Amino acid sequence: MLNVSIHASRRLGEDKTEGSAWNGLAIVLQEVGRPGDALTAYANARKLLLQTGNLASLANLYNNEGVALSRAGRLQEAFTVHEYAGLVIYEAGSPEQAIPLHEAALAINRSIPSRRGEAVSLGNIGAALAEAGRLEDAISAYCRSAEIFKNDLNAFSAGEEYEALARTLQRAGKGTTEIRSAWEAATRAYIDAGALGNAARARHEAESV
Template sequence: LCLAEYLDWRRYFDDWITVSDVAREAAHRAGDSRGEGMAWNNLGLALREAGRMEEAVEAQTRARDLHQATGDRHGEAMAWNNLGIALEQIGRVEEAVEAHTRARDLHQAIGDRHGEAMAWNNLGIALQKVGRVEEAVEAHTRARDLFQATGDRPREASAWNNLGIALRKDGRAEEAIEAYDKGVEICREFGD
């Protein structure tokens, strides 16, 4: 589980898939359902990065189910959010909206403001794809505000950018330009 971030960062997706699958099997054999759920989540992320979307949906579904069964609401919320991303990428956008909404609600219930912000941001992207642009503007605004409150400047920049896209789609060009400018300003702070 600890290698996931490194393998993702280095873009060693095949290795990430292999390591996650071994971790999943080891956790299963040890009877560690929580660890198995975490390994399924990592496997789903790795599969998604490798472009194996259908398998990613299956892995995230298994992660969600295991976290539900063990009462791990944080893990379940993360799995719902990752499932939503995978569903959106294979064109099952209405289901993605539902998954991100479930993730947002779970993160809110457990007081995880950062996780809630990520769910809001991903929900906004899915809402844009189903043509619910005004709701997407609200979702990205909520994400931006939560990222600001939690001090995650890089993700705040992403939320500003996504807000700009939604505002542009809503015909609010001047506001979109302002949002893009804020995103660029933050990215420059980090040399991104």
């Protein structure tokens, strides 16, 4: 039935409908234990849906593809597609829906394990949580992301996460000591990275709190 749907959509020239049909076929193939064929179907769906500009459908596809890649043991690729799906949904103005996609990427990174990937996912979770107004949860995610980057000697990324943390603390109405401490951590990280312009800006923010 799905193949009939695909052929009918192709005759009508409907990229979105054909892409959705390929996505549905991929899910069925995945469920019957044919992961290789499922990934081929997802690739066909992705090519078509990219032409439609339908971000919600594309993000759903990437999420499904990420699950298939995980089951096939291709964890690094699974992380990439889950993370991308979350970013697509976030940019489309649906941060709350982006959170579980980034959380799926986080779980994959922890199973690989990849500390850098874990920090990236936590930072993206923090951004989505903050945009969704869940500031306390965002603060926690940014703290963990910044500490991982700091411990892994990725100073510039640590600076970015400490800066995001400071701004979220300000939005949440936290005390000046806590906010200033985050800006100072950002300043130190940027100095360690040799990003002196960023460091000067962060120091100015710390002194202005």
